[in-house]
Amino acid sequence: MKYTVNEKGFYGKFGGAYIPEMLYPNVEELRQNYTSIINEPSFQTEFAKLLKDYVGRPTPLYFAQRLSEAYKAKIYLKREDLCHTGAHKINNTIGQILLARRMGKKKIIAETGAGQHGVATATVCALMGMDCTVYMGQLDMDRQRPNVERMRILGAQVVPARSGNMTLKDATNEAMRHWINNPSDTHYIIGSVVGPHPYPDMVTRFQSVISEEIKAQLQEAEGNPFPDYVVACVGGGSNAAGAYYHFLEDEHVNLVGVEAAGKGVDSGESAATTALGKTGVLHGSKTLLMQTEDGQVIEPYSISAGLDYPGIGPLHAHLFDTQRVQFVSATDDDAMQAGIELSRTEGIIPAIESAHAVAALKQLAVDPDDVVVINLSGRGDKDLETYIRWGKY
Amino acid sequence: MSRLKQLFQDKKNNILSVFYTAGFPKLNDTVEIARHLQSGGADIIEIGIPFSDPVADGPTIQASNKVALDNGMTVKLLLEQVKEIRKDVNIPIVLMGYLNPVLQYGFEKFCKEAAANGVDGLILPDMPLDEFNEHKDLTSSLGLDVIFLVSPTTSAERINMIDGLSSGFVYAVSSSSTTGAKKGFTADQEQYFQKLKSANLKNPFLIGFGISDHATFSKASEYGSGAIVGSAFINLLQESSNFGKDISQFVESLKSKS
């Protein structure tokens, strides 16, 4: 098992739990309990039932006829955009809230960038009747007004993070501070495969339902569970981790990660971590990180708030390091064009994060027989403002 | 014997360690502040290495980190400033900071230069104990004391492990919180201090986080060997127009009842 976490929480040289002592008991409590709770049959039954009846799983694996003709390959879209609340994020929040309840926690906190994870967290808190506080950068609150109001309608308290550049990184800092200050009754639902061990592994497991379904659905559609390519966008990397998980050990499946190049990888305004990052420590794990020579974290940029993060999860740093995953990037313009293209060819308006994955089609050297699965992580409703501002449609 | 060990041998209580952020409020204030702390009567100087993402810090220290980085503060410059400070400051100097800037500088290079320039101890709160095990031989051969934190939620077993790995002193965080000046201690906090006092640690311990005045300082000193003050001092620096006068008054006001 080359790509699973070891007992110390490392994927190769990445991962671990780089946290101040004040967080240790919380993280340690989680580490000691997460596998046994997740493996309990009653947990699995409850998780599976909610994914089916509440989230709407399995999500379709849709054969995209016209897109396939355009790119001369067999292209399937994994429709995470059809999940309740509009993105894959809810797979993880359902899992974590069930875990938090079993650990006797009363309150939930979360960070959010685009607001998708915040909405998914506020949703499951409403479902379970739990108190919910979501930290969101002040700048993101201004950019993503509708999601702020969705969270409030769902009963969550949205707290602006006003430190740093007031985006996702700063919201994560604030959520960690809140957890330090409220150690006993609170669970922190991290929204991606980032943070101290066991978060990257735990979130990967909750998202792994994506590749589990892809396998079964491809078996049915193609008579073969293995695609030639799986393509996913990578912010922190949770939808990608879920889409890759059950293919990681099958080296003949090409895995492709698409990062946000913003205004261009070398423009100084990008979030292409594997291209620009070096090994460093942020938010509790050792991973690839965009940083200055002096070890200060660089503020990333992407048109898509969900990809606007200066690091990637440690699993992805390891997959990059071992070359198991091929990382490419798409600029703002590439992604916006791909979003419009998908809207026009298939009638699906994707989230701008997911549009980055679609944009990578142009960079793949595919044969007509190749089966390509694109993980369509979310829908574009939340991004209408951005589409309108971009304007070229 | 290291300066820290000597201090704790000579002085058993009311040890005052003062924390401030390097490069704050002005880039080169680091040196002058250290001199005033020594002449004002502080026992240990703790200098913070600024970081872009100080997750364990409250608003005061966060803001000082941002100002310092905007001023252009770097690890390299801090090591030079320490060398300058050492020309006329003899009390122990401890550097405290998040791990990432140290890793980028190079852990070994950082430790060697820090020791050569007169640093006595290091506090890296987000360095895992396991990771430190790999560096232990290096720091001890350089005579650098490495200080770890314990908090009210740290188990007795883990306290022993942390005490075993620490040298110089153990940093007892007074409450489950981020840094920040507070008024007074609760009964629960005092119970936790008593637990530490009765634990017979191999190291002395200093209490930090929430120490802001004579009352909290002297209460902390009843249990530990003394205390660490940070945010309250940063607030003072922020407002001070005369470091010499204000710093000695501040140290005096903590140590004795006004």
Ligand SMILES: Cc1ncc(COP(=O)(O)O)c(C=O)c1O
């Ligand atoms: C639709 C969608 N896709 C992708 C992401 C990026 O997150 P991750 O890389 O963890 O999947 C987000 C984050 O907000 C999102 O909303």
